[in-house]
Amino acid sequence: MEIFDKLYDEHEKVTVRFVGFTTESTRYDFGVIYTNMFFGKPLVVCMQTGRSTLLDSNDIEDIDHLQQVFRIPNKEQATDLADFFRESIPVIPFETQYE
Template sequence: MFDKLYDVNENTHVNFIGFTSENFRYDFAFVYTDNFFGKPLVVCMQTGRSSLLCFDDLDNLDYLQRIFGINEVEAEELSDFLKHRIPSVPNLAQY
């Protein structure tokens, strides 16, 4: 038996972005939703790895490395790029 936490249907905005740096190629999907406290779902289309990210997460390079399975240089590049895509929202109590 399960306790349902939520069951929501929503029209979302999805943005697919592919870009390259000097050394790497990136392909991401950004799912913007009214759920999850304003955090978009960021999906790496190459690996299938995903995470809900907020703007504050982008300064934690170790976290980005672990989530997306990338090295430090890639994490720095990805952080710089994501800072132009992830909205800065006030810290809200999450749970």
């Protein structure tokens, strides 16, 4: 008897970028996983805390979202992080898979 409905089970070769950098006040270490899943949004993982999120160019502009997801203590640090992501995360046009 099956107790769950499988929604997907995909195997994919992905590109992963590991990057560490510092700002005036903070060190960051991230893994950025580029995949065809999740509407093309890269999965960004903080290697220090394990916190992760899917990010696209719209998400990067939401400083409050970055601050909340990565538990950044102030807006200045979140803005620094957004500046880095703007340069690092490719702009991918959003295409919905549901109609």
